[in-house]
Amino acid sequence: MSPADPASTTDALMRLGASTAEAVAKALDAICPEPVERGDVTVVPGEESPFEGFDGPAVTVSVAYVDGVTGGNVLLMTPRGARLIAAAMGDRVGGLDEADDGEEPTELELSAVAEAANQMFAAAASATGVVLGQNVEIAPPDTRLLAAAATDAREAFDATPHAVSATFRACGEPCRLVQLVPNAFVVRMTRALGEQGTEQLSGDASLAALGIAHRSEPGEERRLDDALRDIRVRVWAELGRTHVSLGEAPELPAGAVLELDRKADDPVDLYVNGLRFASGRVVLTEEGEWALRLEEVAGRTARSAGAGLDSDKEGAVI
Amino acid sequence: MARVLVVDDAAFMRKVLTDALTAGGHEVVGEAGDGDAALAAYQDLQPDLVTLDITMPQKDGLATLRELVEIDPAARVVICSALGQETKVLDAIKAGAKDFVVKPFERDRLLGAVEKAVA
Numbered sequence: 001m002s003p004a005d006p007a008s009t010t011d012a013l014m015r016l017g018a019s020t021a022e023a024v025a026k027a028l029d030a031i032c033p034e035p036v037e038r039g040d041v042t043v044v045p046g047e048e049s050p051f052e053g054f055d056g057p058a059v060t061v062s063v064a065y066v067d068g069v070t071g072g073n074v075l076l077m078t079p080r081g082a083r084l085i086a087a088a089m090g091d092r093v094g095g096l097d098e099a100d101d102g103e104e105p106t107e108l109e110l111s112a113v114a115e116a117a118n119q120m121f122a123a124a125a126s127a128t129g130v131v132l133g134q135n136v137e138i139a140p141p142d143t144r145l146l147a148a149a150a151t152d153a154r155e156a157f158d159a160t161p162h163a164v165s166a167t168f169r170a171c172g173e174p175c176r177l178v179q180l181v182p183n184a185f186v187v188r189m190t191r192a193l194g195e196q197g198t199e200q201l202s203g204d205a206s207l208a209a210l211g212i213a214h215r216s217e218p219g220e221e222r223r224l225d226d227a228l229r230d231i232r233v234r235v236w237a238e239l240g241r242t243h244v245s246l247g248e249a250p251e252l253p254a255g256a257v258l259e260l261d262r263k264a265d266d267p268v269d270l271y272v273n274g275l276r277f278a279s280g281r282v283v284l285t286e287e288g289e290w291a292l293r294l295e296e297v298a299g300r301t302a303r304s305a306g307a308g309l310d311s312d313k314e315g316a317v318i
Numbered sequence: 319m320a321r322v323l324v325v326d327d328a329a330f331m332r333k334v335l336t337d338a339l340t341a342g343g344h345e346v347v348g349e350a351g352d353g354d355a356a357l358a359a360y361q362d363l364q365p366d367l368v369t370l371d372i373t374m375p376q377k378d379g380l381a382t383l384r385e386l387v388e389i390d391p392a393a394r395v396v397i398c399s400a401l402g403q404e405t406k407v408l409d410a411i412k413a414g415a416k417d418f419v420v421k422p423f424e425r426d427r428l429l430g431a432v433e434k435a436v437a
Contacts, residue, residue: 027401030422089330111330118328118373119400119421126402135405140327140375246404246418250411 009162010043012189015131017041017164017179020073020124024177027120028170031088039167050163050178051076051153058149059105061117062157064139065125071185073124074157074178075117076149079104081173086112088171104145114141132192153178162186237282237292238269267295320436321347323363325356325382326371326398331421335369335398335428342429353377357385360393367394367436369428370415372406380409387414394435398423 021041028036044050051074059082064072077085086109105113121138129136146152162181169175240260244252252258262268270278270292280294322344324335329351336346348363350356352374360368368386372379379397386393397410397418407418416435419428 108329108333111328115328115330115421122373122400122402138373140373246407247411250408
């Protein structure tokens with residue numbers, strides 16, 4: 001039995017599936033000469049194999065998480081697709097110089113496909129890490145050539161309680177991403193999404209923007225809405241920003257002064273779980289603590305407060 | 319011209335790096351596919367510079383770098399990372415790496431990092 005409730009489990013799996021699939025698709029876009037066609041992202045029912053329907057031989061590249069979370073990703077492609085992706089990787093660096101005309105990829109081509117997968121899943125792990133609020137590291141890719149993908153993959157990769165499948169067409173060939181997800185991963189993902197309540201709402205919007213349907217059970221939407229209202233969110237004020245290069249950051253000495261993009265009398269922004277929500281002025285309370293007097297909330301200023309904003313919230317100090 | 323040791327578990331990336339470095343006028347004096355082989359090759363070949371992958375089996379790039387700097391505090395290392403491994407890159411720079419390139423990289427970016435590191 002899953003330790004998380006079914007609604008939040010489905011939501012966590014869809015969020016994980018969508019973010020990983022998009023990271024993989026973007027990486028493939030950068031490799032393949034033609035744009036990658038995005039297909040469906042689906043949570044695979046427990047009784048089904050996530051490899052079902054990928055008939056014939058296939059090249060698989062599996063990448064496990066080694067730090068932060070357990071679980072893994074398997075990318076399946078036709079042997080022809082693997083050769084085309086390898087050739088596209090090679091084209092970016094002047095060609096692979098492979099004279100082999102056979103159907104099966106050569107060792108160097110499999111290595112090129114593995115490197116492509118390494119780049120895809122490093123980006124995907126980074127996206128997952130943002131949701132979980134911690135670093136997620138990946139293991140080196142493991143590449144296999146399977147004679148009968150649907151049955152051989154079921155034996156080659158350990159089944160997990162949950163799986164998400166995403167389909168693509170890359171270099172004109174079918175491609176499938178299977179995410180094998182243990183219960184512990186779902187629990188952590190659900191908890192992280194719970195802590196990021198408003199981001200979950202924007203995440204659902206991003207799923208819609210990606211054309212990914214959230215297949216809700218009847219009544220689920222209402223329960224989620226109720227649950228989201230009770231979620232505590234992180235609120236912080238931001239004084240200003242600047243950019244330094246990754247190379248410069250570790251070189252900064254203690255005592256260095258970084259100029260920010262705000263003037264001393266500019267308003268300060270208020271963020272709710274990463275979304276800019278309001279702005280105001282920094283004030284000092286009678287207790288000697290910093291506070292923020294809100295001047296604008298969600299695009300509405302103090303002067304337009306009568307237009308729907310609770311007037312007792314306007315000018316609130318938090 | 320620098321004598322370079324190329325370290326990456328992917329044969330494809332070793333070929334890409336070797337081709338690019340050779341075209342840029344450098345000499346690739348050796349290749350290694352994992353951290354232990356890299357440490358042995360470094361002591362054997364005494365290269366001017368090492369290009370080092372982050373994600374490798376057994377001993378990853380960061381662990382290899384730390385051991386390498388213990389062997390030779392003056393070792394010059396350019397890290398090859400994938401997008402999304404910025405935290406590891408920061409750790410590597412703190413551990414003594416001279417520069418980094420993010421895969422997929424342009425040949426000029428790689429050569430620029432190598433030339434800056436050996437200057």
